Amino acid sequence: PAQTVVKLATLAPDGSVWHRILEDQAVDWRRVSSGRVELRLYPGGVAGDDPDMVRKMRLGQFQAAALSVEGLSDIDEAFNVFQIPLFFQSIDELFYVIEQLEPMLRARLEEKGFVLLNWGYGGWVHLYSKQPITELSDLRGQKLFMWGADDRQLRLWRAHGLQPVALAATDIMMALQTGMIEALATTPLAALSLQWYRLVPHHLDGGLAPLMGATVMTRRGFDRLPDQDREALLASATEAGERFRTEVPEAEDRALDAMRGRGLTVTSIAQSAEAEWRTNAAALASEYGEALVPTEVFAAARRALEEFRR
């Protein structure tokens, strides 16, 4: 039996890409520690949602969790940088910025008693709607559900004439069926696996924001790992994290194809409407960043983006 058991909780469902990568990491941890460390997975939200998992780590019931931005921002608001709508335009941009911000984010996590094991990436959040969207007014006309949005975020969207609706995740399906919401911001993988796309069959090309995440471990839990294994375990975790960057986009393409085969249509913003869309997007992004992301983090992210785009 293993010397040290690390209990890791995640919302990623059994059998998803994210869960498969974690499973492989568990096998690898056993291998590199010669069986001294067992990584035990609790997937599919059996340990609650992201805020619950953070709470359970603080209580010491779990030592690690693969969290989305939702939970990471509960630990430190800096992670809201990944939620800024229409801020990042490509996965390459995103990972360049992450590389630049990593020391800062790592230090902020450390301060809160957590160790960063690796980055996770769940795909790109897109708009799915009942009526096709080709210009801003199409989106303004539909009630929009947003994952985990709080009051501050909702106010920002409303200021741009949009109709965001915050509901519990369990209400989404019913709300879509009853017309309480008519559009939804989510990833293609979630739209397919949770079957939302049947009710909102129009996918807007060009995403809103990445669905970023990270696997973190409590400092207490990390310090309990055998000394001689720590380096190898960290290296193994980093390696596992690198797979997201290739495997998730592939899975995302397959999900999109599958949904298209079942009646999903893909639209994009009309050329004539692009200028208006872009102006509003840029304004929303900077308002959002200023309101929800600590100043120095937002500034660093902007600098990194400019560097990359140059």
Place this chain on the structure above:
Amino acid sequence: MTQPDTEARPAVRRPSRAAAVLGFLHRGEDSLAGVVLVAMVALPLAEMVTRRAFGVGVPGSGPVVQHLTLWIAFLGAALAARERRLLAVATAELLPSGWRRGARIAAGACAAAVSILLGRAALDLVLIERDAGGTFALGIATWIAQAVIPVTFAAIAVRVAWRADDAWPGRAIAGLGIVFGLVLGQFPGLLETRSAWPWLVLVIAATALGMPLFAAIGGAAALLFLIDGVPLAAIPLFTLAGFLLAEGQASQRLLRVFRAFFGSLPGGTAVVVALIFAFFTVFTGGSGVTILALGALAYQALEADGYRSRFSVGLLTGSASLGLLLPPALPLILYGIVAGVSIEDLFIGGFLPGLLLIGLVAGWGMREGRRAGIPRQAFEPREAGKALWSAKWELLLPLVVLVAIFGGFATLVEASAITAGYAFLMQVFVHRDVSVRRDLPRVLTHAAVLLGGVLIILAVAMGLTSYLVDARVPTLALEWVQTRVDSKLAFLLLLNVFLLIVGCLMDIFSATVVVAPLLVPLGLAFDIHPIHLGIIFIANLELGYMTPPVGLNLFLAAYRFDRTLGEVARSVLPILLIMAIGVALITYVPAMTLGLLSLLGR
């Protein structure tokens, strides 16, 4: 020796003044609980109105209501402890009378120990939350909202010790439980390093002697939980609506309608009650909310018709879990999401099985109506019209809820707030059955006591769930099955038993999230259609809710109908058997689920 009774100790020395202070404190406690309940109704309503009128909701309404649910659960539990209304398995009556006093003291001591242990664990949680510095809404610190948990657990510990006996020595012995709990809390190693068996035996023995159930479950898990998840907030609101409706003449008016339309059928009222319960459960998600909201009304209707009390209690307890298989019941939706199968297909697949269970229960009601010679009355159009008109406000209520939900106006929680708000307006202003000053405080307190007793059990049951997950009990059980079972029939049989136990121990939402993902691959391995598996899953849980000794609906019914758990369990046996036949049919005749699907070409 401990002094367990901060509230009542002075009562011995200076009874009159102390009693006045105590009375004042108790009234304050009642008022606080009442205010919390009223706020829970008002906030979602305000949110709906402002959202529609201005496109902007009430800031922080959702999280605030969620935390108010926590408050009403724990304040109510403390009230229930004060009123001796914490739910227990009342086996102490079986003891010789000379033993009962000792049994009560021993059970009180154990309950006090567990309460203080849980309070201690809650305190740790609050302190950690404070260090983390989170806020839940409007900048209010989460730890402040959660501080209600350790405080009320401490109050409950003191109260169960105080209520364990009428004389000082007995109370002092029960109070020793608090000391024991504090010692265990300080040195948790005492528990961890030893075998769990003596502890479990103690918990079971104390439960048999009358220890409250929350302490039994909490003691078995010895682990913390948190009431979380917004749908839970619907329970207090529907309950309050039920309490308001139970005041005054609503039941008589409804009964008149039932009689006018179904009085010509044998068992007419029983059938109608089963239908109404199923209908209501479809919307409430079936965590027993139906019993709380409609139980009293329906019971009065059956009683007035001359049905035996035991039949009525059994019928109502059983009917409360009907309807979970019919669209758009929340468990079906949740299962579809968690298991990754089509929700529409689940809706279609569950349709006939859902009707089958309702039909079986209705048939049983008709049989009872005929056997007991319940008088029938011929259908009279004029009387039917009059009855309808006199009950128009009550009959409008389900319509309002339906329109609110299906018109896309309201979430489940909001719909429950509408129900409570509607019941309030109707009872206070239309029928004038309830006076705001004279009756409302009493109704609110009664609702809070009942809610506290129920929700604290739900809360510790969630703790038990999280313990079972942590110990990987469901995973290991299923692994065991996979290595030892090789026929489909044997697997289905084991599945029935396993899910029955799950239904007893977990609420439907936890059970779905925890167990369903484990079952899906197993179902595929044994060649069971995923939709069929989903329907088996929910039908079995439905049955689990009413299975003694710990089915959730039994607790709720015991509360609502003021019976002991044993009485409810006996009353529910016949209907349990009938529904078990239904569940067996659903399990072993896949065509019932899949026939409609293949007819529709899905």
